[in-house]
Amino acid sequence: MHPRLGTSGARGLRASTAALAAALALCLLAAPAGAGAAKRWVIKGAGFGHGIGLSQYGAYGFAKKGSGYRAIVKHYYSGTEVGERASGNVRVLLRPYQSRVKISGASAACGAKLSEKKAYTARRSGSKVVLRNKKGSRVAGCKVLAATGGASVNLIGKGAYRGAIVVRPSSVPGTVNAINSLDMEQYLRGVIARESPSSWPLDALKAQALAARSYAAFGGVGGDGFDFYDDTRSQVYGGVRAETGRTNKAVAQTTDEVVLHKGKVAQTFFFSTSGGHTENNEFSFIGGTPQAYLRGVADPYDDASPYHRWTRKLSLGQMQAELGGLVRGKLRRIVVTKRGASPRIVRAKLVGSGGTTTASGPTLRAYLGLPDTWATFKRK
Numbered sequence: 001m002h003p004r005l006g007t008s009g010a011r012g013l014r015a016s017t018a019a020l021a022a023a024l025a026l027c028l029l030a031a032p033a034g035a036g037a038a039k040r041w042v043i044k045g046a047g048f049g050h051g052i053g054l055s056q057y058g059a060y061g062f063a064k065k066g067s068g069y070r071a072i073v074k075h076y077y078s079g080t081e082v083g084e085r086a087s088g089n090v091r092v093l094l095r096p097y098q099s100r101v102k103i104s105g106a107s108a109a110c111g112a113k114l115s116e117k118k119a120y121t122a123r124r125s126g127s128k129v130v131l132r133n134k135k136g137s138r139v140a141g142c143k144v145l146a147a148t149g150g151a152s153v154n155l156i157g158k159g160a161y162r163g164a165i166v167v168r169p170s171s172v173p174g175t176v177n178a179i180n181s182l183d184m185e186q187y188l189r190g191v192i193a194r195e196s197p198s199s200w201p202l203d204a205l206k207a208q209a210l211a212a213r214s215y216a217a218f219g220g221v222g223g224d225g226f227d228f229y230d231d232t233r234s235q236v237y238g239g240v241r242a243e244t245g246r247t248n249k250a251v252a253q254t255t256d257e258v259v260l261h262k263g264k265v266a267q268t269f270f271f272s273t274s275g276g277h278t279e280n281n282e283f284s285f286i287g288g289t290p291q292a293y294l295r296g297v298a299d300p301y302d303d304a305s306p307y308h309r310w311t312r313k314l315s316l317g318q319m320q321a322e323l324g325g326l327v328r329g330k331l332r333r334i335v336v337t338k339r340g341a342s343p344r345i346v347r348a349k350l351v352g353s354g355g356t357t358t359a360s361g362p363t364l365r366a367y368l369g370l371p372d373t374w375a376t377f378k379r380k
Contacts, residue, residue: 038379046275047372048307053269061301069206087184093226095178102156106147110140122167144168160240162186192247194236205250214259214268273305283340296341329354334377344373
């Protein structure tokens with residue numbers, strides 16, 4: 001409250017004003033340095049990814065310390081064993097909902113012979129796919145077109161792929177999906193170097209091969225004529241251009257080896273960096289059924305990662321804008337109410353000037369674009 005002004009006219013007003021100014025000056029002198037209002041949010045965290053299963057940088061660290069690939073995968077997937085399962089074929093979506101698809105390097109499609117030196121265009125025609133040459137003449141047509149060739153077939157504008165380029169009508173009228181159908185081991189050759197640097201120790205690459213093979217063998221997404229995406233929604237897959245000698249060696253030296261839990265292929269999730277500890281699957285994939293082999297474990301050797309520890313700084317305005325409708329009024333503080341087996345956030349309260357809301361750790365990560373849900377929030 002302000003002090004009441006005196007009743008003796010201008011003189012009393014000046015005296016009261018002078019007294020108030022003196023009082024304010026004393027308060028300022030007594031205040032500690034930096035006691036002004038907070039100007040930004042500082043977010044400190046660790047790790048990069050969902051935190052479940054094999055940590056790629058952790059596997060790198062274990063391999064550098066001399067651990068073999070089987071020991072590495074058993075560490076990250078609790079209670080598992082390494083066994084063998086015969087490889088089958090996989091179908092990877094390369095380009096969805098295309099009005100046309102161009103291929104080259106193919107020698108056959110729909111029972112017709114093609115020239116590997118020529119390019120062809122596939123388009124949808126009703127419920128079928130028609131293949132035409134450069135002049136526009138029809139060469140072949142069938143319900144599902146599978147173009148095969150020598151060592152690989154080119155999807156023009158995308159790259160070269162082993163196996164077959166399959167073109168089939170999609171669920172969107174007038175369009176087709178371009179899919180790569182190939183053997184599991186061929187597929188992995190295009191995955192490993194996209195998921196782990198080829199310069200890493202061979203045992204780290206072999207551990208990655210087991211994780212990638214088991215993940216694919218567990219089951220796909222059940223898409224529109226395909227099993228997997230070629231990006232992080234499944235596993236990153238680059239076809240022939242992704243292959244290297246060392247990663248191909250890791251695949252060849254682990255042929256058909258998979259991670260088993262109670263005799264069944266495990267769903268071997270993997271990610272980049274743990275920050276020192278992995279997470280229980282139900283605390284990262286909120287609401288998921290706990291899996292005995294996807295428990296959080298200590299991960300002592302992932303500190304080579306640039307995301308082992310990280311910091312983000314946002315102004316008050318930036319933080320407010322990023323969180324958007326999650327906050328009622330102006331954001332005052334974030335209170336973490338539950339953390340997982342690691343310090344990753346499971347649930348948190350967002351205290352705003354207009355009330356309190358709740359959000360999961362993955363939701364906060366998504367809204368703020370954070371590397372991981374292992375985070376602390378402070379206003380400074």
